Amino acid sequence: xxxxxxxxxxxxxxxxxxxxxxxxxxxxxxxxxxxxxxxxxxxxxxxxxxxxxxxxxxxxxxxxxxxxxxxxxxxxxxxxxxxxxxxxxxxxxxxxxxxxxxxxxxxxxxxxxxxxxxxxxxxxxxxxxxxxxxxxxxxxxxxxxxxxxxxxxxxxxxxxxxxxxxxxxxxxxxxxxxxxxxxxxxxxxxxxxxxxxxxxxxxxxxxxxxxxxxxxxxxxxxxxxxxxxxxxxxxxxxxxxxxxxxxxxxxxxxxxxxxxxxxxxxxxxxxxxxxxxxxxxxxxxxxxxxxxxxxxxxxxxxxxxxxxxxxxxxxxxxxxxxxxxxxxxxxxxxxxxxxxxxxxxxxxxxxxxxxxxxxxxxxxxxxxxxxxxxxxxxxxxxxxxxxxxxxxxxxxxxxxxxxxxxxxxxxxxxxxxxxxxxxxxxxxxxxxxxxxxxxxxxxxxxxxxxxxxxxxxxxxxxxxxxxxxxxxxxxxxxxxxxxxxxxxxxxxxxxxxxxxxxxxxxxxxxxxxxxxxxxxxxxxxxxxxxxxxxxxxxxxxxxxxxxxxxxx
Numbered sequence: 193x194x195x196x197x198x199x200x201x202x203x204x205x206x207x208x209x210x211x212x213x214x215x216x217x218x219x220x221x222x223x224x225x226x227x228x229x230x231x232x233x234x235x236x237x238x239x240x241x242x243x244x245x246x247x248x249x250x251x252x253x254x255x256x257x258x259x260x261x262x263x264x265x266x267x268x269x270x271x272x273x274x275x276x277x278x279x280x281x282x283x284x285x286x287x288x289x290x291x292x293x294x295x296x297x298x299x300x301x302x303x304x305x306x307x308x309x310x311x312x313x314x315x316x317x318x319x320x321x322x323x324x325x326x327x328x329x330x331x332x333x334x335x336x337x338x339x340x341x342x343x344x345x346x347x348x349x350x351x352x353x354x355x356x357x358x359x360x361x362x363x364x365x366x367x368x369x370x371x372x373x374x375x376x377x378x379x380x381x382x383x384x385x386x387x388x389x390x391x392x393x394x395x396x397x398x399x400x401x402x403x404x405x406x407x408x409x410x411x412x413x414x415x416x417x418x419x420x421x422x423x424x425x426x427x428x429x430x431x432x433x434x435x436x437x438x439x440x441x442x443x444x445x446x447x448x449x450x451x452x453x454x455x456x457x458x459x460x461x462x463x464x465x466x467x468x469x470x471x472x473x474x475x476x477x478x479x480x481x482x483x484x485x486x487x488x489x490x491x492x493x494x495x496x497x498x499x500x501x502x503x504x505x506x507x508x509x510x511x512x513x514x515x516x517x518x519x520x521x522x523x524x525x526x527x528x529x530x531x532x533x534x535x536x537x538x539x540x541x542x543x544x545x546x547x548x549x550x551x552x553x554x555x556x557x558x559x560x561x562x563x564x565x566x567x568x569x570x571x572x573x574x575x576x577x578x579x580x581x582x583x584x585x586x587x588x589x590x591x592x593x594x595x596x597x598x599x600x601x602x603x604x605x606x607x608x609x610x611x612x613x614x615x616x617x618x619x620x621x622x623x624x625x626x627x628x629x630x631x632x633x634x635x636x637x638x639x640x641x642x643x644x645x646x647x648x649x650x651x652x653x654x655x656x657x658x659x660x661x662x663x664x665x666x667x668x669x670x671x672x673x674x675x676x677x678x679x680x681x682x683x684x685x686x687x688x689x690x691x692x693x694x695x696x697x698x699x700x701x702x703x704x705x706x707x708x709x710x711x712x713x714x715x716x717x718x719x720x721x722x723x724x725x726x727x728x729x730x731x732x733x734x735x736x737x738x739x740x741x742x743x744x
Contacts (some may be wrong), residue, residue: 231344235353236266237314242353243269247345254282254341274360281363282344285337292664293332297325304566308559312362314353323348357557365561376618376625376730377647377717386708386717389697393709393716396679396695400460403427411507413471414499421468421504422448424459429515436689437508437516438681439501440467443527443593443655444494444567450655451526457678463685464516466508470497494528495599498535498581505585521585522685526654527623530594530614535581537589538609542601543577549598564595564623582609588688590681591615593623593651596632605632611640613684615677617649619667626731634722640688642700644680645717646710649673653714668713676710 235244249260257279259267267275288296296302309328310320324347331342340362344352404426413419429435438458442448448467455465470493501523509518525533535541550569552558560566592615596605614636616629623629625645633643650667652658654677658666667673683695700707700720710716 230350231347231352232350233352234344235314235351236356237353238269238356241269244351250282251341251345254279254339270356277360277363281359281366282341283339284363284366285339286366288332288338288664290329290333292662293338294329297328301563301566305561305563308553308561308566309362311358311556311559312355313347314355355556358559361557362559362561365559376630377645377715379729380645380717380719380726381706381708382729384706386706387697387704388708389695390709390711392695392697393676393679393683396683397457397675399457400462402460402462404456404459409507409511411503413503414496415471417471419468419471419500419503420448421466421507422452422455423508423512424455424463424465425512425515426459426462426464428462429464429512431514434515434517435462435464436520436522436685437464437466437505437518438522438524438685438689439504439508440465441497441501441523441525441529441532442467442470443525443529446526446529446655447657450657451524451529453656453674454524454678454681458682458685461682463522464508464512466504468500468504470500494531495541495575496578496581497528497532498583501532501536502581502583505583519585520587520689521583522588522590522689523586524590524592524681525594526592527651528595530591530623531596531599533586533589534591534594534596534600534605534608534612536583536586537612538580538582538607539596539600540579540604540607541577541581541599542604543572543579545601545604546572546598562624562627563621564628565598568595568599579604580607582607584609586610588685589613590684592654592677593617593620593629595623595628597627600632602635605635606637608636608638608641611638611642611688612636613642613644613680615644615646615654615680617646617651617653617667619648620651622651626727630722630727630730634724634727641720642684643719643722645719646673646676647715647717648713672710672714676714676716680716 231247233244233246234250235242243266245260245262245266249263252258252260253263267278270278297306306321306325306328307317310317310324313320313324315323324343326348327343327346328338330346332338334342336342344354404424407423407425408420409423410418410420426435438455440448440451440455442450447469452467455467459465505518505521508516523533523536525531546568549565550572552560553566553569587610589610589612591612594614614629614633616625616633618625620628629643630645633641646653648668650665652661652665653667653670653673656674658670683698686692686694698707698709698718700718705720707718708715709718
């Protein structure tokens with residue numbers, strides 16, 4: 193779900209894409225040159241009961257709210273909130289085009305998402321999956337982006353049976369995805385005077401003047417594999433004045449290079465830094481599996497990654513322990529690396545909660561589109577279920593776009609033993625901010641922890657090496673995003689590792705519980721806590737208890 197993974201989504205050649213789309217359209221065109229029949233009537237199924245309505249009348253309802261006589265009996269079977277949800281899910285646009293949709297459907301993540309989407313259709317999956325694939329591409333080609341009503345119209349049968357319970361579940365899944373995220377920043381600041389701290393963050397992002405050595409090395413992992421790593425050692429570090437250590441954990445299908453710009457920044461200010469390529473989930477490892485030159489990684493590779501970071505700290509201690517303080521360590525990770533550092537900071541894995549919530553993927557009434565949850569549920573029942581990966585040497589953590597829910601529950605995340613800075617992007621569709629960062633952060637009770645919400649930020653905003661991906665996936669002003677992360681990381685580590693109050697104006701207080709920083713298009717909102725009342729304003733009508741339990 194990181195740089196390399198997204199490169200796979202958008203990296204197929206145009207020739208292959210044209211062939212794929214051409215074959216698709218050809219399959220939908222009859223010999224006369226006209227498109228085959230598309231859906232004319234939608235059949236809503238309520239268990240054993242069925243009611244149908246014409247597609248034009250359903251479109252009219254989605255666009256204007258007008259209720260035609262045929263639609264009235266259907267709406268009468270729904271609660272007012274469900275009627276609103278039906279209209280919302282029919283009309284809610286997603287900012288993707290037909291090329292993006294076709295690329296996504298060619299990936300494992302896209303195919304798993306399609307398996308969830310077909311629950312909306314009351315048809316066998318063997319029939320629904322190829323038909324829905326074509327309807328998604330054709331629906332996304334229509335003006336206004338991808339909307340469910342466009343997809344239903346493009347579905348290649350005259351009558352289309354729809355599972356109402358699954359449609360309402362889809363609406364909730366979208367609510368926790370993109371539907372509410374663009375408004376979060378304004379909702380959270382509504383009616384408040386929010387102090388703005390801009391120059392301090394800019395100053396923290398300026399490179400330091402301390403020279404440092406770059407030292408690549410390798411070491412043996414827990415299963416005998418060779419792990420590639422790198423260290424930055426500042427020349428000012430001595431036995432009398434050891435440098436504080438920061439360990440960096442990359443995300444899934446990414447390499448350490450994606451975040452090493454932060455490491456170089458910290459080293460220029462006197463930190464020792466170490467990072468690694470995870471042996472089973474790095475971009476190199478994933479590519480080797482695809483090419484057939486390596487074995488498929490064990491199913492426990494993702495959850496046990498904190499052990500690799502602990503081993504990395506061991507290596508730094510063995511090699512440079514006289515010059516590096518390995519007893520007071522900061523950790524920084526993105527996405528899967530964000531999960532990794534959260535576990536190192538003490539949050540415990542709740543396997544029972546994960547087992548319960550993964551049942552939803554096979555529930556015909558529940559549509560799960562959250563990529564983070566779909567991924568966490570892959571092979572979850574085949575692992576050695578260790579709960580704690582706490583490393584007592586870790587004293588502070590920075591988790592960027594972390595995957596946290598449902599592997600951490602409201603109870604288990606309270607085991608956090610050190611402050612954490614959790615960074616969330618409002619436009620993150622791969623680890624959606626509401627379910628993966630905002631709700632989990634609301635459970636945290638560890639003093640000194642902060643949530644930073646980045647307006648317009650995506651899952652890739654902070655990564656280097658992604659410039660060949662489309663702007664809709666990357667988000668705006670990547671150089672600004674990277675400067676922000678350098679400033680946030682340095683400020684948080686200075687505050688808690690060096691005990692230097694370098695960012696007082698960035699810290700919320702009892703009188704100013706929210707602080708804004710940065711500038712458009714990537715303004716930041718800094719919060720020390722997030723209440724249930726604030727979450728309810730961000731996602732009105734959403735069942736937060738269910739959302740938290742399910743990780744939707």
